[in-house]
Amino acid sequence: xxxxxxxxxxxxxxxxxxxxxxxxxxxxxxxxxxxxxxxxxxxxxxxxxxxxxxxxxxxxxxxxxxxxxxxxxxxxxxxxxxxxxxxxxxxxxxxxxxxxxxxxxxxxxxxxxxxxxxxxxxxxxxxxxxxxxxxxxxxxxxxxxxxxxxxxxxxxxxxxxxxxxxxxxxxxxxxxxxxxxxxxxxxxxxxxxxxxxxxxxxxxxxxxxxxxxxxxxxxxxxxxxxxxxxxxxxxxxxxxxxxxxxxxxxxxxxxxxxxxxx
Amino acid sequence: xxxxxxxxxxxxxxxxxxxxxxxxxxxxxxxxxxxxxxxxxxxxxxxxxxxxxxxxxxxxxxxxxxxxxxxxxxxxxxxxxxxxxxxxxxxxxxxxxxxxxxxxxxxxxxxxxxxxxxxxxxxxxxxxxxxxxxxxxxxxxxxxxxxxxxxxxxxxxxxxxxxxxxxxxxxxxxxxxxxxxxxxxxxxxxxxxxxxxxxxxxxxxxxxxxxxxxxxxxxxxxxxxxxxxxxxxxxxxxxxxxxxxxxxxxxxxxxxxxxxxxxxxxxxxxxxxxxxxxxxxxxxxxxxxxxxxxxx
Amino acid sequence: xxxxxxxxxxxxxxxxxxxxxxxxxxxxxxxxxxxxxxxxxxxxxxxxxxxxxxxxxxxxxxxxxxxxxxxxxxxxxxxxxxxxxxxxxxxxxxxxxxxxxxxxxxxxxxxxxxxxxxxxxxxxxxxxxxxxxxxxxxxxxxxxxxxxxxxxxxxxxxxxxxxxxxxxxxxxxxxxxxxxxxxxxxxxxxxxxxxxxxxxxxxxxxxxxxxxxxxxxxxxxxxxxxxxxxxxxxxxxxxxxxxxxxxxxxxxxxxxxxxxxxxxxxxxxxxxxxxxxxxxxxxxxxxxxxxxxxxxxxxxxxxxxxxxxxxxxxxxxxxxxxxxxxxxxxxxxxxxxxxxxxxxxxxxxxx
Numbered sequence: 001x002x003x004x005x006x007x008x009x010x011x012x013x014x015x016x017x018x019x020x021x022x023x024x025x026x027x028x029x030x031x032x033x034x035x036x037x038x039x040x041x042x043x044x045x046x047x048x049x050x051x052x053x054x055x056x057x058x059x060x061x062x063x064x065x066x067x068x069x070x071x072x073x074x075x076x077x078x079x080x081x082x083x084x085x086x087x088x089x090x091x092x093x094x095x096x097x098x099x100x101x102x103x104x105x106x107x108x109x110x111x112x113x114x115x116x117x118x119x120x121x122x123x124x125x126x127x128x129x130x131x132x133x134x135x136x137x138x139x140x141x142x143x144x145x146x147x148x149x150x151x152x153x154x155x156x157x158x159x160x161x162x163x164x165x166x167x168x169x170x171x172x173x174x175x176x177x178x179x180x181x182x183x184x185x186x187x188x189x190x191x192x193x194x195x196x197x198x199x200x201x202x203x204x205x206x207x208x209x210x211x212x213x214x215x216x217x218x219x220x221x222x223x224x225x226x227x228x229x230x231x232x233x234x235x236x237x238x239x240x241x242x243x244x245x246x247x248x249x250x251x252x253x254x255x256x257x258x259x260x261x262x
Numbered sequence: 263x264x265x266x267x268x269x270x271x272x273x274x275x276x277x278x279x280x281x282x283x284x285x286x287x288x289x290x291x292x293x294x295x296x297x298x299x300x301x302x303x304x305x306x307x308x309x310x311x312x313x314x315x316x317x318x319x320x321x322x323x324x325x326x327x328x329x330x331x332x333x334x335x336x337x338x339x340x341x342x343x344x345x346x347x348x349x350x351x352x353x354x355x356x357x358x359x360x361x362x363x364x365x366x367x368x369x370x371x372x373x374x375x376x377x378x379x380x381x382x383x384x385x386x387x388x389x390x391x392x393x394x395x396x397x398x399x400x401x402x403x404x405x406x407x408x409x410x411x412x413x414x415x416x417x418x419x420x421x422x423x424x425x426x427x428x429x430x431x432x433x434x435x436x437x438x439x440x441x442x443x444x445x446x447x448x449x450x451x452x453x454x455x456x457x458x459x460x461x462x463x464x465x466x467x468x469x470x471x472x473x474x475x476x477x478x479x480x481x482x483x484x485x486x487x488x489x490x491x492x493x494x495x496x497x498x499x500x501x502x503x504x505x506x507x508x509x510x511x512x513x514x515x516x517x518x519x520x521x522x523x524x525x526x527x528x529x530x531x532x533x534x535x536x537x538x539x540x541x542x543x544x545x546x547x548x549x550x551x552x553x554x555x556x557x558x
Numbered sequence: 559x560x561x562x563x564x565x566x567x568x569x570x571x572x573x574x575x576x577x578x579x580x581x582x583x584x585x586x587x588x589x590x591x592x593x594x595x596x597x598x599x600x601x602x603x604x605x606x607x608x609x610x611x612x613x614x615x616x617x618x619x620x621x622x623x624x625x626x627x628x629x630x631x632x633x634x635x636x637x638x639x640x641x642x643x644x645x646x647x648x649x650x651x652x653x654x655x656x657x658x659x660x661x662x663x664x665x666x667x668x669x670x671x672x673x674x675x676x677x678x679x680x681x682x683x684x685x686x687x688x689x690x691x692x693x694x695x696x697x698x699x700x701x702x703x704x705x706x707x708x709x710x711x712x713x714x715x716x717x718x719x720x721x722x723x724x725x726x727x728x729x730x731x732x733x734x735x736x737x738x739x740x741x742x743x744x745x746x747x748x749x750x751x752x753x754x755x756x757x758x759x760x761x762x763x764x765x766x767x768x769x770x771x772x773x774x775x776x777x778x779x780x781x782x783x784x785x786x787x788x789x790x791x792x793x794x795x796x797x798x799x800x801x802x803x804x805x806x807x808x809x810x811x812x813x814x815x816x817x818x819x820x821x822x823x824x825x826x827x828x829x830x831x832x833x834x835x836x837x838x839x840x841x842x843x844x845x846x847x848x849x850x851x852x853x854x855x856x857x858x859x860x861x862x863x864x865x866x867x868x869x870x871x872x873x874x875x876x877x878x879x880x881x882x883x884x885x886x887x888x889x890x891x892x893x894x895x896x897x898x899x900x901x902x903x904x905x906x907x908x909x
Contacts, residue, residue: 071461072464072465076462085456086474098463101464
């Protein structure tokens with residue numbers, strides 16, 4: 001287990017956002033926290049990142065309890081829902097920021113930024129400012145920025161929510177490939193079943209602050225363990241997706257769910 | 263039509279709403295709108311000339327009524343210079359204190375959530391709604407001889423009311439919300455994502471402020487400072503109550519203008535007024551420059 | 559490029575912080591000056607004279623005269639700061655902590671108020687000659703040149719269509735004198751019938767167009783803003799207006815008026831704190847010197863010294879029938895009967 005949550009509870013102003021949360025993610029895995037809005041998935045992500053503190057329970061990263069370690073020392077890269085790019089810095093400066101904080105040498109920073117720009121195919125856009133980029137480009141910058149200090153764990157909060165429906169699928173595939181290439185353990189939050197199924201190795205289903213079920217996409221969709229999961233997960237849609245995946249057909253004209261997604 | 267709105271908004275993500283609105287309105291202009299436009303412009307022009315341009319012209323003309331020499335004498339008069347110095351001192355103090363305070367308060371209220379946040383935000387606005395005269399009286403009743411702290415201050419030989427510190431204090435009081443009011447919405451709109459992102463990368467508080475927060479609020483801050491300066495220089499009511507009108511000691515420029523006027527010294531009164539008008543015009547120019555900067 | 563930006567930001571920050579520090583120390587510095595103003599410094603004595611409105615011109619000159627005199631006499635330099643406003647509100651400011659060394663107010667009642675606050679010792683009125691009133695004045699009318707409405711005496715002021723300017727007795731010392739002068743006139747006409755007099759006063763105040771808070775404000779309303787037909791004014795104020803606006807106004811002396819005695823006093827508790835008693839007492843004493851008396855005359859105050867007053871007989875109407883405050887039982891009595899909340903002035907004005 002690379003990341004482990006043990007008996008986590010968290011309350012905001014009388015609202016219990018996490019109730020006895022337990023789960024683990026293996027090293028190198030890509031896990032999705034899937035659930036309806038308000039189900040407590042973002043809270044879990046923020047607690048792993050150290051942005052919020054659990055009221056009780058332990059958070060373990062690589063076997064060490066990190067509850068009392070600040071987020072910046074947990075070896076984490078975080079991609080915010082709206083990317084939270086530094087709007088008064090260029091793309092290159094955004095990516096360089098984390099390295100500058102670590103007081104890396106100028107040359108090292110320059111090389112790393114170039115490397116990352118190349119990784120996200122934005123070599124020519126380093127001098128642009130965030131507001132001069134499209135939604136997809138911003139996501140890629142946010143991704144590169146989070147990866148710059150070479151984190152062991154990548155957390156992504158609704159990484160596709162701010163993106164045009166048309167290019168979303170394309171980006172999903174891209175992100176999955178990237179994460180595979182970098183080989184970083186990743187957890188992302190989504191409310192979209194299709195997204196989770198298509199991208200994640202493991203799906204953690206949350207509801208009202210609880211974990212309902214953990215498993216591969218197939219397990220979760222074909223063998224729901226609770227009433228909630230059964231209702232929430234659309235098995236037919238899953239089968240259709242699997243069919244597409246198998247055929248390698250991304251255009252999906254045969255699927256009745258084309259266009260109804262989102 | 264709908265497409266157009268969406269289109270223009272999408273283009274102006276930076277937030278230049280005026281242009282996008284104009285784009286929407288323009289295709290709909292017809293003759294009625296045209297007439298309406300000029301009627302409105304006419305009304306505005308008449309209103310502005312009567313309310314603004316004419317009085318300002320009167321000030322300048324009267325100031326120079328007795329010639330350049332008289333103007334120079336009035337402006338360089340010992341008491342005028344002292345009043346100008348005091349006005350500048352009070353303004354600088356007010357701006358410094360309120361800038362520091364405005365920064366802290368808006369940072370606190372926009373980046374942290376706690377009980378009483380709303381109450382605090384409304385409290386800061388109080389000087390907007392209180393008449394400056396009342397503000398002056400409140401300070402007299404607090405720090406004056408028969409006030410709450412009168413005995414304590416006397417025992418420690420500290421003079422506040424009818425002295426320079428009092429003038430500075432009330433100036434700070436009446437200009438209290440200006441910087442905060444400009445900063446708060448900007449900081450609030452920025453949210454705390456960028457700061458959190460930077461903090462997660464290990465940046466310290468000062469670095470976050472310098473690299474993330476400050477560039478964002480820079481123009482709002484300067485704008486608030488400019489408004490604060492303008493108000494501080496022009497304050498009359500509160501200062502009038504607390505100053506005691508000690509000539510050459512606690513008279514600010516606006517008070518000095520009144521005194522000169524009361525001494526049948528009309529030309530000098532207008533000459534000194536013209537200093538205030540000139541400073542106001544300079545501030546106005548800086549202000550419009552900043553407003554343009556902020557849009558970019 | 560980016561490096562430059564960072565530098566700019568940090569520079570701005572540094573400037574802000576430094577500016578803040580400087581202002582703090584600056585403010586602190588001033589505080590010290592303000593509080594340490596009167597340590598009995600042998601080099602320069604500072605006096606604060608809190609006075610009423612129309613004395614501005616007189617004291618501006620007198621302060622120079624006195625500082626020369628004092629330098630010669632004691633070797634000390636002296637610097638007098640002036641403060642002017644409505645007599646009542648000036649007294650109030652002294653009570654609230656305006657640290658006047660001397661007060662030179664419009665009427666004894668305002669000085670008494672300071673006495674009651676414990677800042678001036680009892681018996682101050684006997685401390686200097688002539689009830690501590692080094693100059694006197696009276697109440698006259700100021701009308702536009704030509705006197706179109708033919709205003710000759712108090713009873714002309716109650717005619718329909720005559721617009722009167724006088725300040726508010728609640729805040730202005732001069733206004734109290736105005737009120738009492740009018741009252742005295744009508745009492746004489748009707749053999750002290752109070753009801754008739756009240757009716758007369760009511761009509762008079764119905765004709766008041768603007769009720770300013772101070773004498774100087776009223777004068778400005780009349781001469782600079784051109785409001786009203788007649789200004790009930792201090793004699794000195796009326797002359798000053800004539801001087802500032804020659805050929806536009808004339809003075810009418812009513813048949814009956816009042817001898818106004820503006821009072822001066824040393825503010826004992828403040829001079830003891832400042833260590834300025836000697837200079838403060840000399841400052842007021844010197845008002846009775848021949849030079850100062852003449853200066854008062856030049857500024858249209860009636861010198862209290864008979865011999866000097868005679869020199870100004872061409873300027874003042876010395877045959878006016880003047881009642882004094884003693885005819886009203888002294889200021890405390892007069893204030894209680896006429897001007898306190900709910901007293902005769904309120905009854906007349908509110909009805």
